[in-house]
Amino acid sequence: MTSPTRGGRRVAMMMMRMMTTHPSTTLTRATTTTAHCLSLSRSFRSHNNNNRFYSAGNVGGGKGGDDQQQDVVVIGGGPGGYVGAIKAAQLGMKVTCVEKRATLGGTCLNVGCIPSKALLNASHKYEEAKHGMEKHGISVGGDVTIDVSKMMAQKMKSVGGLTKGIEGLFKKNKVNHVVGFGSLVDKNTVEVTKEDGTKETISTKNIVLATGSEPAKLNGVDVDEKTVVTSTGALELEKVPETMVVIGGGVIGLELGSVWSRLGAKVTVVEFAKVIGGNMDNQIRTTFQRALKKQKIDFKMETAVKKSRENARRENRVDHRESEHERRVENDRGRRVGEHGEKTVHGKSRIGETRDQNG
Secondary structure, eight states, X not given: OOOGGGOHHHHHHHHHHXXXXXXXXXXXXXXXXXXXXSOHHHHHHHSOTTOTTOOOSSOSTTOOOOSSOEEEEEEOOSHHHHHHHHHHHHTTOOXXXXXXXXXXXXXXXXXXXXXXXXXXXXXXXXXXXXXXXXXXXXXXXXOOOOOHHHHHHHHHHHHHHHHHHHHHHHHHHTOEEEESEEEEEETTEEEEEOTTSOEEEEEEEEEEEEOOOEEOOOTTOOOOSSSEEOHHHHTSOSSOOSEEEEESOSHHHHHHHHHHHHTTOEEEEEOSSSSSSTTOOHHHHHHHHHHHHHTTOEEEOSOOEEEEEEOTTSOEEEEESSOEEXXXXXXXXXXXXXXXTTXXXXXXXXXXXOOOTTO
């Protein structure tokens, strides 16, 4: 991925290069549920590739769908959904992408990969200025200080540039963009509920579900996105907390724990497993944890969290098997694909969809 500070033009060029490859190479990298209600591969082959820019009707800005039947409706505008929508349009299909957020890009661009990398970059610069430059003979006059509000503003500027880049790709490839919550009426009909409560029905030959993931819940830990936060809340804190507990040693929690540790928080990671990083390569895992320990992040491995609770001083206590900590809590138990599928897409049962053990 290009640096988020490069802006929308760079990502637009990169994404167009990606379109020349088979879309599945990109889809497999996205945290999306992608299901075909009808075979898209057969539909792709049936269209003449010379008709690459066949108009899909009203384009962009969430102005609504085409009155004519669409070839494909994609529910979800994340890395799986928007790439699939653009590729289908390039193959000559009439495509509508339904996304509940006002901006495209899904979790990755809006509240995931891109904003977290922006904060990692900012926190690295701060740590380097505060601790790493003096040995090179570079002195900073006075104390190095943090303005969290400016840091967050720069993060949002990076996010905005990339999401606008995807909007540009939609317009260029004539993908119709509808803003709203998509529900399945049947295998050929999608109902979209807009923010103002109005509804729109789109008729289509094929439906792609690319609805992404949501933070997993943990019994005994009630998230309020203020003092007990998911990864989304951890990207939007208004000040540096004195202490932070990260529940779960996955890549998301470790990344954000590293951000706030660099900025001055005392971070403790509580992980149930023996190792961090899930299925990460062992050598990488070891090197990564060694680097995090140098940042003075504390690890409590093979430790189960029982609950979090607020004390009289409005501090959160995380009770686990060995001891108690008074900390701001970030719940990084991970992300999962919808709860029984009904939180991300309504009406799946109407089309007879079946699910495997992974959802």
